[in-house]
Amino acid sequence: MDLDFNRRLSIAPMLDCTDRHERYFLRLISKNILLYSEMVVSTGLLHCKDPELFLGHEDCEMPAVLQLGGSDPAELAAASKMVERAGFGEVNLNCGCPSDRVQNGNFGACLMKDKNLVADCFKAMQDAISIPVSIKCRIGVDEFDSWDFFRDFVGTIADAGCRIFIIHARKAWLKGLSPKENREVPPLKYEFVHNLKAEMPQLNISINGGIKTLDQVEEQLKDLDGVMVGREAYENPWFLRDADERIFCDGRFPAKPGMTKEGKPASRKAVLEAYLPYVEKEFSKGTPATILTRHLYGLFTGLPGARKFRQVLSQEAPKTKDAAGMLRQAMDLVVED
Secondary structure (H helix, E strand, C coil): CCCCCCCEEEEEECCCCCCCHHHHHHHHHHCCCCEEEEEEEEHHHHHHCCCHHHHHHHHHHCEEEEEEECCCCCHHHHHHHHHHHCCCCCCEEEECCHHHHHHHCHHHHHHHHHHHHHHHHHHHHHHCCCCCEEEEEEEEEECCHHHHHHHHHHHHHHCCCCCCCCEEEEEEECCCCHHHHCCCCCCHHHHHHHHHHCCCCCCEEEEEECCCCCHHHHCCCCCCEEEEECHHHCCHHHHHHHHHHHHCCCCCCCCCEEEECCEEEECCCHHHHHHHHHHHHHHHHHHHHHHHEEEEEEEECCCCCHHHHHHHHHHHHHCCCHHHHHHHHHHCCCCCC
């Protein structure tokens, strides 16, 4: 089992966001960030007629992690084998999603109430594959929000052999809050995560929740192994431009068209130009333009013409017969220094 992923900065698994097209696009901005899939329900994967819908990816997306949702150890083990065969470098078990649909399936954040089941799931998954299995969880759920509860939950799974934890530093309310509210309303308690690392230094611990700048990432990395960023990476992906140099200390990439001599994307338009051949390929295979362009709305945030760019995408993508040409037209409306 290889634990050598550089986990200093990762992009959170986000439903309807971190699909294979988003991962390809983000890889054009950073060569080192660790990318996660959307959550894939183990039962759905095992019974899907076309597993490629869930497991498909480009080689350049790597390193990448596929997140599974489920609570049946045998099913999760079987699904993990499929993930490994598909070429992903790690499997992550979702113990943090609070949505009603996930609760009805008895997985996600509600699993935090059954630490022994999570430990059994982890062990079944890890015994089935050679790549690492990690856990993504909250610091608590409903009224179970004490330090002792959180410490005991992580300790139980660690005793089963888990060494990699990604922790959203908020608890989850399973009733009364929407998934969006669960990302914003419960207070952040970064100290829980920092205290856990201090008490269990042998674990690889990443923190998630409320982090929006590379300055904040660097601050968290003084004590922790990694930082996971969610909505900010989706809504303002350009903030990742300096991540390779600042977070991964990597300026080794050779100069290429559209890249600076340090290996950074020269401009937002250069990133979009690099994405266009992929758009042409996928569109020719039948992927809708709306799917290929929905990840681009935040690329030009803050620049003159950004609103017009978004308008063209929203109005033209559903009916275009030339997705790449439509993107070029929209890009021309943006003024970039």
